[in-house]
Amino acid sequence: MIDILESINLFLSGVPYRWLFLLVFSFFIAFFSTKVVKRIATKLKIFDLPNERKIHKKPIPLLGGLAIYGSFVVTIFINFSFSIELKGVIIGGTLILLVGLIDDTRHLSAIWKLISQISASIILIICGVKLSFLPGAWWGIGGEVLLTIIWIVGITNAVNFFDGMDGLATGLIAISSLSFFVVAQITGQQYLGFLTIALAGSCLGFLRFNFKPASIFLGDAGSTFLGFTLAGIAIMGGWAEKNPKVALSLPVLVLSVFIFDMVYITVVRIFKRIVRSFKEWIECTGKDHLHHRLVALGFSEAQTVLLIYLIAACLGIGGINLRASEDLRTYLELLQALFIFIIIVILMISGHKALKNMK
Numbered sequence: 001m002i003d004i005l006e007s008i009n010l011f012l013s014g015v016p017y018r019w020l021f022l023l024v025f026s027f028f029i030a031f032f033s034t035k036v037v038k039r040i041a042t043k044l045k046i047f048d049l050p051n052e053r054k055i056h057k058k059p060i061p062l063l064g065g066l067a068i069y070g071s072f073v074v075t076i077f078i079n080f081s082f083s084i085e086l087k088g089v090i091i092g093g094t095l096i097l098l099v100g101l102i103d104d105t106r107h108l109s110a111i112w113k114l115i116s117q118i119s120a121s122i123i124l125i126i127c128g129v130k131l132s133f134l135p136g137a138w139w140g141i142g143g144e145v146l147l148t149i150i151w152i153v154g155i156t157n158a159v160n161f162f163d164g165m166d167g168l169a170t171g172l173i174a175i176s177s178l179s180f181f182v183v184a185q186i187t188g189q190q191y192l193g194f195l196t197i198a199l200a201g202s203c204l205g206f207l208r209f210n211f212k213p214a215s216i217f218l219g220d221a222g223s224t225f226l227g228f229t230l231a232g233i234a235i236m237g238g239w240a241e242k243n244p245k246v247a248l249s250l251p252v253l254v255l256s257v258f259i260f261d262m263v264y265i266t267v268v269r270i271f272k273r274i275v276r277s278f279k280e281w282i283e284c285t286g287k288d289h290l291h292h293r294l295v296a297l298g299f300s301e302a303q304t305v306l307l308i309y310l311i312a313a314c315l316g317i318g319g320i321n322l323r324a325s326e327d328l329r330t331y332l333e334l335l336q337a338l339f340i341f342i343i344i345v346i347l348m349i350s351g352h353k354a355l356k357n358m359k
Contacts, residue, residue, distance in 0.1 A: 018194070019181070019185075019193055019194060019197045022075055022079060022194055022197050022198050022201065023197045023198075023200065023201040024201065025075055025078075025201070026071050026072065026074075026075040026197075026198045026199075026200075026201030026202045026205065027201040027202070027204050027205040028205060029070070029071040029074055029075065029202070029205065030067050030068055030070075030071035030201070030202040030203070030204075030205025030206045031205040031206075031208060033066075033067040033070050033071060034064060034067040034205065034206050034208075034209050034216060035209075036067075037063050037064060037066050037067045037216070038061050038063075038064075038209065038215065038216045040063065041061035041062055041063040041216070042061050046061065046062050046063055046104065046105055047059035047060060047061055047062060048060045048061075048062050048217050048219070060214060060215070060216065060217050061215070061216045061217070062104045062216070062217050062218075062219035062221075063101070063104065063216075063219055063221065063222075064206055064209070064210060064216040064217055064218045064219060064222050065097065065100065065218045065219050065220075065221040065222015065223065065224075065225050065226070066097070066101070066221065066222070067202075067205075067206055068170075068202045068203060068205075068206050068218070068222055068225070068226065069093070069094075069097050069221075069222070069225055071198075071201070071202040071205060071206075072198055072199055072202045072229070073090065075198040075201070075202070076090070076194075076195065076198055079194055079198070083191070084127050084128055085127055085128050085129045085236050086191075086195065087127055088123055088124045088126065088127025088128065088129050088232070089124065089127075089129065089195075089229060089232040089233070089236070091123055091127075092120035092121070092123040092124050092228060092232065093120070093225050093228055093229050093232075095116060095119065095120045095123070096116065096117065096120050096156070096221075096224050096225050096228045097221050097222075097224075097225045098221075099112070099113060099116040099221075099224075100113075100219065100220040100221025100222070100223075100224045100225060101219075101221045103220045103221070104219040104220055104221050109283075110282040110283040111282070113220075113224075114153070114282055117152070117153045117156050117157075117224070117228070118149055118153060120152070120228060121148065121149040121152040121153060122149070124148070124152060124232055124235075125145055125148055125149075129148075129232055129235050129236055130144055130145060130148040130235065131144045131147050131148045131151065131235060132144060133244050133247070133248060148235065151231060151234075151235065152228060152231045152232065152235075154231075154259075154262060155227050155228075155230065155231035155234070155255060155258060155259075156224050156227035156228045156231060157224075157227065157262070157282075158227065158255075158258035158259060158261060158262040159172075159173065159223050159224070159226055159227030159230065159258055160220060160223040160224050160227055161261065161262065161265075161289060162223075162257075162258060162261060162289065162290075162291070163217075163218055163222075163223035164287075164289060164291060164292065165212075165291045165295075165301055165304065165305055166210060166211055166212035166213065166214035166301065166305065167207055167210050167211035167212060167214065167305055168291055168304075168305050168308065169218060169223050169226065170203050170206055170207045170210050170218060170226075171203070171207055171211070171305065171309050172257060172258070172308065172309065172312050173199070173200075173203050173226045173227075173230055174199075174200045174203040174204050174207065175309060175312045175313050175316055176230055176254050176255055176312065176316060177196045177197070177199045177200035177203065177230065177233075178196070178197075178200050178316070179254045179316030179317070179319055179320055180192075180196045180233055180234070180237060180251075180254060181193050181196040181197050181200060182320050183237070183239060183250065183319065183320055183323050184196060184237065186320070186323050186324060186325075186328075187237075187238065187239065187323060189237065189238060192233070192236060192237055195233060195236075196233060199226075199229060199230070199233070203226070206218075211305075212301055212302055212305070227258075230255070231255075234251035234254070234255060235251075237250075237251065239251065239322075239323065246322050246323070249322070250319045250322050250323070251319070253315055253316075253318050253319040253322070254315065254316050254319040256315050257290075257308060257311060257312045257315060260290075261289055261290045264290075265286075265288055265289060266281065268288065269281070269284060269286075269288070274286075290308065291304050291305070291308060294307065294308075297350075298350055299346075299350050300350075303346050303349070303350060306346060307343060307346050307347075310339045310340075310342055310343050310346075311343070313336075313339050314336050314339050314340060314343075317332045317333075317335060317336045317339075318336070320332055321333070
C-alpha cells in the first residue's frame with residue numbers, strides 16, 4: 001500500500017501544476033461522494049427538519065459534511081505529504097466530525113460539543129499547532145495554549161453559526177481557503193498550499209448541491225469540521241515570521257466575517273440580556289446573524305449569500321495584500337474594487353425593488 005502511495009506521490013511531483021490537480025481531484029471526489037451520502041441520508045431518514053429558527057420549509061438530508069471530509073482526507077492521503085501538525089488536524093477534525101454526526105442523528109447537548117471541541121484543540125496543541133507570539137515564560141506558554149483553544153473553539157462555532165443559509169458556510173470556507181492558498185504560494189509554503197487547495201476543492205464540489213436551492217446540508221458534523229480545520233490551518237501557516245503583527249492580523253483579516261458575526265451577536269445578546277451565563281451563551285440559537293439581518297432588510301437569500309461572499313473575498317484580498325509583491329498588489333486591488341462595485345450593484349438592485357414596493 002505504501003509503495004502504491006509513493007508511486008502516486010512520485011507521479012504528482014512531476015505534475016507541473018500539482019495544486020491544480022489536487023483542486024480538480026478533490027472537487028470531483030466531493031461531487032460524486034455527495035450523491036452517495038445524500039442517498040444514504042435519505043434512506044436512513046437523517047433530515048434537517050424545519051422549525052421556527054430555520055429558513056428552509058421542507059426536510060433536507062444532512063451528512064453533507066461527510067462527503068467533504070472524505071474528499072479532503074483522500075486528497076491529502078494520496079498526496080502523501082504528512083507532518084505531525086497535519087496529523088493533529090486530521091485526528092482532531094475526525095473527532096469533531098464524529099461528535100457532529102452523533103449530534104446530527106441523536107442531538108447532543110451544547111456542553112458535550114464544547115468538551116469535544118476543547119479536546120480536539122488539545123490534540124492540535126500536542127501536535128505542535130498553537131499560537132506562538134508570547135514570551136517563553138510559563139505564563140506566556142500558558143497564555144498561548146489558552147488563546148489557541150479560544151481561537152479554535154471560537155472559529156469552529158462561528159462557522160457552525162453561519163451555516164444557516166444555502167451555500168453560505170461552504171462558499172465562505174472555499175473563499176477563505178483560497179485566500180490562504182494564495183498566501184501559502186507567495187510565502188513558499190508548498191505543503192500548506194496543498195492542504196488549503198484540497199479543502200477548497202472539497203467545498204466547491206459539495207457546493208454544487210448545497211447552493212440554493214440546497215438538496216443536502218452540511219449538518220453540524222460538516223460545519224464544525226470545516227471550522228476546526230480552517231482554524232487549525234490559520235495557526236499552522238507561517239504567514240510572516242519576521243513580522244508578528246502581520247502573522248497575527250493576516251488570518252484574522254481572512255476570517256473576519258466569521259469573527260465579526262460571532263462578536264457582534266455575542267455583544268448584542270449580552271446587552272439585551274438574552275444570555276446571562278456561559279451555559280446560556282453556548283446553547284443560544286436565533287435568527288440574529290448577519291445573513292438573517294440582511295434578509296430582514298429585503299435582500300433575497302441568493303443576494304445575501306453573494307453579498308457575504310464578496311465581502312469575504314474583499315477581506316481575503318486584504319489579507320493577501322499583506323504579503324503580496326507590489327505588482328501583484330496592484331492587480332488584487334483592482335479585483336477588490338470590482339468586487340466592491342458588484343456589492344454596490346446588489347445594493348442598488350435591492351433598493352430598486354424596495355422603492356417599487358413602496359409605490
